[in-house]
Amino acid sequence: MTGSKRQLHLNLFLMNTGHHEASWRHPDTAPRRVTELDYYREIAALAERGKLDSLFLADTYVLPETARHKVLHGLEPFTLLAALAAVTSRIGLIGTASTTYNEPYHIARKFASLDHLSGGRSGWNIVTTASEGAAYNFGERPLPEHAERYRRAGEFVEVVKALWHSWEPDALLADKASGVYAELERVRPIAHRGDYFAVRGPLNVPPTPQGEPVLVQAGSSADGRAFAAGVAEAVFTAQSSLERAQAFYREMKARAVQAGRSADELLILPGLYTVVGDTEAEARELARELDELTVPAYGLQRLSTLFKVDLTGYALDAPVPLELLPEREAIVGNRGRFELIEEMVRRERPTLRELIRRTAGSRGHAAVIGTPAQIADTMMRWFEDGAADGFNLMPSHLPGGLRDFVDKVVPELQSRGLFRAEYEGRTLREHYGLPPVHTVRARVGAAEASR
C-alpha cells in the first residue's frame, strides 16, 4: 500500500469457542453464545481493535458425529458475515462456500451482495466438500471423487468470475433526467455452457466495490495446490514446522509465477495456534488446563479418523502401539498432519491419552505456547525467512485468547514494525496489498495482446 516495509497480514480464523477442541469446556468460554450475534460482534470488535486484515469462517454442510463432545460452528457464514458487516467498518470478512453443493449464480450473487454491504470487505474461501455425510444432505449420490470435485470447482469459479464481470463498471447510469437506469448494451450474458454448469447471466447485482471479492483457498492436495496457484489470492495452510512451511511457500510462489501471475498476488498464510501468557509458565499452565479438558472419547474418534483405524477399546494409559500406525502412503487428505503425529509417536512413545491431549489444540498447524515476545519471535522468523506472508490466527479459546493476542502480541508486532498501527485501506484488497481488480484485468488483457 504505502511502498514502505513489507508488513504481516493477519487473519482471524474465527471458530466457535476457539481452536482447542476442549475450549468450550474451559471456564472462560461460553459455548451457548455461538449462536448469538453479540458474541461474534464482540469478537469482531476485538479483531478490528487489533487492526487485523480479516476474519474468516469455515463451514460444513453436515452435523458431525463429534458434536456429542465438541461445540458446533453455530451459524451459517453468509448470514453471520453480513450481520458483522453492519457492525464493523474496516476488517475483511471471508466466508467459506463449497463449489460441490452450490449453484454459481447464487454464490456470485451472495458475495457480490456482501461486498456491497461491507463496502468492499468480502472474501470467498473456495472449498470442495470432502465430507461423505454432507453428500447425503443434497441427494442420494455419494460424494464425487476428489479430482472431479476440483474440475467442478475450476468451472464454478470461472462462472462466478464471469458473472462478477458481466457488467461493465459504469453500465449503471441511474440517470434521473433521461430515465436510463442501466445501459443494458454494457451488461452482457455470459452464456456459459460447460461440463458442470450452464449459466446464461448476466448477474442481477451491479459491480461491487472490490470488483471481485478476494479469492482464498485452503486445499493442500496436489489438485488443491494447483487450483490455488491458478485462482487464489490468499492461501490458508497447515504447516507444522518452519522447514515445511518454507518448502510450501517456495512451491506456491513458483506455481503462481508459472501460472502467469506475480508472486506478490498470492499471499501464503499458515495457520498459527497460540496460547498466550505473560510468562511462559503461565501459557503452559493454560495449555495444560485446556488439554486436560479434552474428552478422551472425542480424541479417540478424531485419531481413529486420522489413522483410519478404530481405536476404541485400546488402553488410554498404555503407550500407543506402533503397529497401529498405518503406512504414510495410505493417508490421503490430512497427510501432513498424520506425519507430524506419527513422528511424535515414534520419537516419544506417548500413551494414547497423552497423544490425544497433545494434539487437541493445533490440529497440525504451527503452535506457539508462550509469551507475546516468543509468539512474535516465531511470527517474525517465519515472515522473514520465506515461510509466510502473514498468518491465519487460531486462538486457543475465544474471546479470551484473541483478546490476549490483540492486547499483547499485536503491540509487540507493531513495535517491531511488522504490523500496521492503523488501517490504511478501506477494502480487503487494500489490506492484503492486492492490486485493484481493474488493474489485474488490464494486465491480463495486455499479456494476451502481447502473445
Place this chain on the structure above:
Amino acid sequence: MTGSKRQLHLNLFLMNTGHHEASWRHPDTAPRRVTELDYYREIAALAERGKLDSLFLADTYVLPETARHKVLHGLEPFTLLAALAAVTSRIGLIGTASTTYNEPYHIARKFASLDHLSGGRSGWNIVTTASEGAAYNFGERPLPEHAERYRRAGEFVEVVKALWHSWEPDALLADKASGVYAELERVRPIAHRGDYFAVRGPLNVPPTPQGEPVLVQAGSSADGRAFAAGVAEAVFTAQSSLERAQAFYREMKARAVQAGRSADELLILPGLYTVVGDTEAEARELARELDELTVPAYGLQRLSTLFKVDLTGYALDAPVPLELLPEREAIVGNRGRFELIEEMVRRERPTLRELIRRTAGSRGHAAVIGTPAQIADTMMRWFEDGAADGFNLMPSHLPGGLRDFVDKVVPELQSRGLFRAEYEGRTLREHYGLPPVHTVRARVGAAEASR
C-alpha cells in the same frame, strides 16, 4: 398477545426506491443507494420507529430486461436481512427464497441462522420461480410447469420443517462438567426420500428462538392458495377492491379451517400502495409528479407482458384500442391485475400514455392517495369489514413515503386503537400473534392422538 382489542399487523414491503415504478427518478430518492447498507439501515430504523411488525424483501434470480428503465432490487435478501438483524432490535425480517432453484438443506440452515442472529425475528416468504429467464441461470432446462413447481414447493417445505425439528428443543446441553455438548440421541436424521429431494439430515444448527421462522406465501393461483392454506402463517396478496379482498379473505380463512388449522393462524395481509399528503391535493400532486416520471418505453414493456401483446408501435396519445385486450381466460398468472386494468380501459377509454401512468404505482394492489386520515379510514374499513388482518405496506417512494406513513398515518391508527403504541413481543411470531411453535406441535400431536 394481550387479549385486548384486535390489532392491525403491518409489514413493510421494502423495494428499492419505492413501489412507484418511476420513484427512482423522483428528486427525493437516491437510486444509487440501493446497494448500500446505510440506505436500508435508515429505512429499517424508520419502520421500527413506526412499530411495524416486519419488513419484507422480494427476490428474483435474473436481471430483468426492464432494468434499462427501472431500479434493481440491489442486494440479495439473506445477506441484507442478516445485516439488518444486527442494526435493529424488534422488527421482523422476512426474506424471499424460491423452492424451485434452491436446496432445502441450505434454506433451512440460512433461515435457522437468521432466526438465531435476529433473536427470533425471521420469516420465509416461500415462492416458486415464475421467470423463464431465471431458469437459464441454473442449467439448460426450462422452467418447470406451474403445478410441478408447487409439488416441488410442498415437498421442499416439508423437508425444511423436518430439518428445523430434527433437534429436540433441549438436546443441546453444552455441559462443561460432563463434556457432553449435544445429546445426539435426541438429534435425529430426517431420512427424507421424496419425488424431488433426498435429504438425510439432521440440521447442523441447533433449534432456533422461534422454533420455526414464520412462513409467508404470496401465490394467488389456485395452487398457490391451496399451498398457502396448508402451510402459510401470513399471506401477502394483491386485492384491488374491498369486495375482492373480502372474498379472498373468506376463502383463505375457510381453506385454513378445512386444512385443520385455526383461522387465526393465517393472517391475510393485502398490499396497500400509499401516497401520503397533508391535504388530498398535496397527495394527488405528488402522485401526478411520480406518474409523469414514468418512462413510456418501460410502461409499454410492462403492459405488453400483462396483455401478452406487443404494444410497441401503438400511438401513445390515442385511446387504447379495445381489440388489443385479450380474453380474460387467456391470462394466467396476473389475472386479478389484468381484470382491474381491463375494466378501467373499457370504462374510461384512456390513452396508452394515460394507462401507463395510471398503472405505474400500485401494480394491481389497493391504493390510497390522500391524507393520513383517509388512508387510516380505508385501512380501518378493510380491517373491520373482513378484508384484512393488516397490510403489506407499499410506499410510493423510499424513504420519504415511509417516513410520511410512520410519522402521520401510524399515529392516526394508534389514536384509533388499531395499532400498537409499543412493541409488546420480541419475536415475529409474537408480533403477528401466532402461537409458539411447540404449542402448534403439541396440538397437532393431540389431534393425531384423538383420531
